Amino acid sequence: MICKKCASPMAVILRKKDHYCENCFILSTNHKFRACIGKNKVLSPNENVLICLSGGVGSAVLLDLVHHGISLENNKKLRIVPHFIHLFDDNVPEVSDAILKKCQKYNFDIYFVHLSDYLNNNTQLPEVNQIVALKEDDKIKFTRLLNCMPSTAANDYLLKVKRHLFIKYAKQLNCSAIFTAETTNTLAINLLCNLAIGRGSQVQNDVGFCDVRDEKVKILRPMKDISKEELDYYVKIKKLVSITRTNVKSNSLQSAISSFVSDLQQNFQSTISTVCKTADKIGDYEEDKASGKCVICKSALFTKDMKLSALEATNISKTVSLGNMNFQQDLENNSELLNILENNSNNSMFPLINKYLCYGCSRNHSEMSKPELLQIG
Amino acid sequence: MPVPCRRDCGKNAVLKRPKTGDALCKECFFWAFETEIHYTITKAQLFNKGDSVAIGASGGKDSTVLAYVLKTLNKRYNYGLNLLLLSIDEGITGYRDDSLETVKQNRDDYEMPLKILSYKDLYGWTMDEIVAQIGRKNNCTFCGVFRRQALDRGAAMLDVKCIATGHNADDIAETVLMNVLRGDIARLKRCTSISTGSEGTIPRVKPLKYTYEKEIVMYAHYKKLVYFSTECVFAPNAYRGHARALLKDMEKIRPSCIMDIIYSGETMSVKEQVSLPTQRICSRCKFVSSQEVCKACVLLEGLNKGLPKLGIGKSSKAKKMLEEYNSKQINNESELEVAVKDLNNVSDVTVDKSKGLCRNKKNTNKENDVDKCNKNNCCGGTCKSNAKNVDPAVSNKKLNMLLEQYGLEEQTTVNHPNNQDKEKVNGSHTPENSDDEEPAQNGDDEDDTCSSACGRLGSLQIGF
Ligand SMILES: [Zn+2]
Ligand SMILES: [Zn+2]
Ligand SMILES: [Zn+2]
Ligand SMILES: [Zn+2]
Ligand SMILES: [Zn+2]
Numbered sequence: 001m002i003c004k005k006c007a008s009p010m011a012v013i014l015r016k017k018d019h020y021c022e023n024c025f026i027l028s029t030n031h032k033f034r035a036c037i038g039k040n041k042v043l044s045p046n047e048n049v050l051i052c053l054s055g056g057v058g059s060a061v062l063l064d065l066v067h068h069g070i071s072l073e074n075n076k077k078l079r080i081v082p083h084f085i086h087l088f089d090d091n092v093p094e095v096s097d098a099i100l101k102k103c104q105k106y107n108f109d110i111y112f113v114h115l116s117d118y119l120n121n122n123t124q125l126p127e128v129n130q131i132v133a134l135k136e137d138d139k140i141k142f143t144r145l146l147n148c149m150p151s152t153a154a155n156d157y158l159l160k161v162k163r164h165l166f167i168k169y170a171k172q173l174n175c176s177a178i179f180t181a182e183t184t185n186t187l188a189i190n191l192l193c194n195l196a197i198g199r200g201s202q203v204q205n206d207v208g209f210c211d212v213r214d215e216k217v218k219i220l221r222p223m224k225d226i227s228k229e230e231l232d233y234y235v236k237i238k239k240l241v242s243i244t245r246t247n248v249k250s251n252s253l254q255s256a257i258s259s260f261v262s263d264l265q266q267n268f269q270s271t272i273s274t275v276c277k278t279a280d281k282i283g284d285y286e287e288d289k290a291s292g293k294c295v296i297c298k299s300a301l302f303t304k305d306m307k308l309s310a311l312e313a314t315n316i317s318k319t320v321s322l323g324n325m326n327f328q329q330d331l332e333n334n335s336e337l338l339n340i341l342e343n344n345s346n347n348s349m350f351p352l353i354n355k356y357l358c359y360g361c362s363r364n365h366s367e368m369s370k371p372e373l374l375q376i377g
Numbered sequence: 378m379p380v381p382c383r384r385d386c387g388k389n390a391v392l393k394r395p396k397t398g399d400a401l402c403k404e405c406f407f408w409a410f411e412t413e414i415h416y417t418i419t420k421a422q423l424f425n426k427g428d429s430v431a432i433g434a435s436g437g438k439d440s441t442v443l444a445y446v447l448k449t450l451n452k453r454y455n456y457g458l459n460l461l462l463l464s465i466d467e468g469i470t471g472y473r474d475d476s477l478e479t480v481k482q483n484r485d486d487y488e489m490p491l492k493i494l495s496y497k498d499l500y501g502w503t504m505d506e507i508v509a510q511i512g513r514k515n516n517c518t519f520c521g522v523f524r525r526q527a528l529d530r531g532a533a534m535l536d537v538k539c540i541a542t543g544h545n546a547d548d549i550a551e552t553v554l555m556n557v558l559r560g561d562i563a564r565l566k567r568c569t570s571i572s573t574g575s576e577g578t579i580p581r582v583k584p585l586k587y588t589y590e591k592e593i594v595m596y597a598h599y600k601k602l603v604y605f606s607t608e609c610v611f612a613p614n615a616y617r618g619h620a621r622a623l624l625k626d627m628e629k630i631r632p633s634c635i636m637d638i639i640y641s642g643e644t645m646s647v648k649e650q651v652s653l654p655t656q657r658i659c660s661r662c663k664f665v666s667s668q669e670v671c672k673a674c675v676l677l678e679g680l681n682k683g684l685p686k687l688g689i690g691k692s693s694k695a696k697k698m699l700e701e702y703n704s705k706q707i708n709n710e711s712e713l714e715v716a717v718k719d720l721n722n723v724s725d726v727t728v729d730k731s732k733g734l735c736r737n738k739k740n741t742n743k744e745n746d747v748d749k750c751n752k753n754n755c756c757g758g759t760c761k762s763n764a765k766n767v768d769p770a771v772s773n774k775k776l777n778m779l780l781e782q783y784g785l786e787e788q789t790t791v792n793h794p795n796n797q798d799k800e801k802v803n804g805s806h807t808p809e810n811s812d813d814e815e816p817a818q819n820g821d822d823e824d825d826t827c828s829s830a831c832g833r834l835g836s837l838q839i840g841f
Contacts, residue, residue, distance in 0.1 A: 200640065200644050251630060253630055283648060284646050307421050308421045321383055321401065
């Protein structure tokens with residue numbers, strides 16, 4: 001078997017049919033990364049970019065791709081000024097150490113920020129290359145917050161927390177863009193997760209190339225055309241170190257979807273790219289029509305005019321399951337049924353919806369055992 | 378320990394609502410279930426006073442519950458609707474007997490007029506005749522395409538204002554996932570709308586859009602409604618199979634995901650620059666089509682002009698006629714071939730993909746390894762998954778599992794002998810019929826599968 005590009009001996013087989021030698025494969029992965037940034041034309045030369053490293057395979061490859069790009073001296077040089085950040089918690093301390101070592105190898109500085117910094121309004125940059133823990137207070141509060149939600153809500157909430165922190169530190173570092181390392185596979189998972197938790201209208205920002213919810217800082221996903229399969233080869237060929245740890249809580253929609261997608265990957269890689277192509281066609285951000293932003297995920301609060309949606313239907317389910325017998329009599333004698341049902345809003349499933357929270361965040365909120373911890377409304 | 382009904386009616390709860398988790402007594406559950414549907418109907422303005430409404434009736438649980446609830450609400454809230462049941466008979470010897478019996482039972486129980494329209498009435502051909510004409514190879518293409526349009530044609534013949542189908546919340550959520558998996562952006566956009574139909578066509582509405590399948594099964598059970606259940610023997614296309622398996626897994630973890638997926642579909646928009654195939658009306662039959670001439674018409678033309686051999690005259694005039702005929706014939710044939718090929722493409726993609734992911738399917742398969750296919754059905758006996766009446770014991774097991782999970786009553790009534798007589802079958806997972814396997818909308822917009830009559834995917838399905 002030989003490389004389909006240069007006829008050297010084959011080292012890589014993609015999608016069970018495309019053969020490449022190591023060299024051509026690495027070139028093509030670099031090309032995908034650069035093409036993704038290039039064709040979307042969102043970066044101006046020498047922009048400050050915050051690059052988010054989780055320690056996983058994706059971020060190991062992203063780090064290498066960026067390093068390679070900015071080391072070039074020809075017209076293909078990647079013209080960005082990279083800054084690096086890693087968000088950590090106390091569960092797996094060795095991840096932070098490994099990332100620090102790796103960055104030192106590439107001669108990059110990196111900031112370490114604890115997740116519980118989310119609760120901290122103070123935005124002071126930590127010292128570079130220092131893994132400093134935060135106040136115990138914040139940590140305890142943050143853990144309590146996460147623990148009062150079922151795993152699906154907690155997984156989702158954590159994503160929003162990370163997004164918030166990335167943007168907060170990007171601003172601090174004068175970055176107008178952020179790179180995150182989601183691959184095709186991750187994005188397919190995220191698309192299905194978004195649908196499953198009622199975030200269909202947020203797909204473009206959560207799954208597309210560019211999250212534009214913040215006016216100043218764009219979050220970009222330059223590895224969106226690279227598959228998990230390609231990553232694994234890349235890491236193997238370049239002998240990169242990565243620490244794989246799953247930070248998705250089990251028994252959640254996210255874990256169910258991600259095992260579904262990895263099953264798909266075994267046999268139907270094409271389905272995964274189909275799913276991602278679908279994602280590219282979804283959305284058209286109607287910022288001007290929005291009445292405000294969700295305080296948690298910063299998505300536009302949805303006010304599309306609909307006679308009836310699953311939101312009203314959910315509220316009615318609650319209302320009719322709780323109403324007392326008098327209420328039933330009222331309904332049966334009264335032709336103004338709709339009004340009665342709808343004005344019975346103290347039964348609303350989502351008291352904060354469209355005022356403070358979007359549908360997805362409201363759903364999470366409704367499942368919290370101590371919703372007051374969010375301090376909203 | 379008895380749990381009091383959540384609605385403070387003084388009675389003890391008999392079940393936990395699968396949708397909300399609230400413990401309710403039987404009467405309060407009925408009331409909540411019906412009131413939600415009433416709310417959906419009024420809020421979405423599905424009907425107008427005085428409308429004639431055809432209920433697509435297959436004898437399955439969804440359409441049976443729909444018919445019962447519509448009749449109840451029509452009376453309770455004075456909708457002023459003229460309700461009638463509409464069933465389609467493909468004309469496959471022996472195939473519809475049981476389900477049509479059930480529909481007739483519904484007619485008598487609910488005192489609603491029933492119209493059974495056959496393929497012969499609608500298209501001039503029965504499936505048996507089509508099999509005789511076309512052979513066994515492509516007949517599933519026919520039954521799939523014809524079935525998709527049958528309700529529309531039937532409704533037009535009956536001159537009704539709209540068609541109500543039994544699609545439930547699970548069907549719709551599943552369809553959203555399926556359309557994402559197969560990248561069908563046009564259907565993804567349409568599949569969550571409660572009412573569909575373009576100018577000049579008879580709209581289809583889904584009053585059970587927000588109703589959970591599990592609650593439909595429980596409602597039918599506690600109301601002792603008679604329905605016909607086919608075991609899940611029909612093979613959905615692979616994408617639907619995957620979507621269904623995923624949805625079932627997710628529902629266990631977070632039951633609200635069904636509503637949340639529907640909400641996602643409802644609020645999702647498609648980028649403007651994406652061009653969606655426009656839906657239009659077939660120039661021949663005037664039903665919804667994505668092409669100038671709909672697939673049903675193309676197939677019909679092929680059937681109608683298919684085989685007669687012309688006596689060949691020697692005059693130049695006859696020769697000219699013959700040439701014309703031949704060229705027309707070639708056109709028809711190629712049109713037909715293209716259509717058939719087109720239809721089979723869908724199955725091409727999906728054959729083989731049933732492995733691995735579709736856990737539910739695998740089990741049903743085993744049962745289907747025994748060739749249940751009636752020699753006389755549309756597939757001429759080649760198809761593995763023929764809808765058949767099920768062993769009631771098997772289906773009762775399913776219901777029992779549901780009751781075990783959600784029932785709070787100390788003893789359930791399932792095994793009561795009288796009951797068993799009445800409930801022909803109570804399966805919990807029943808993609809029963811045309812109206813059910815087609816969560817997409819109109820005519821051409823459906824799955825190109827032949828699930829009603831034989832459950833095969835076109836002619837290429839190799840048995841799940
Ligand atoms: Zn090569
Ligand atoms: Zn939100
Ligand atoms: Zn009660
Ligand atoms: Zn068939
Ligand atoms: Zn037509």
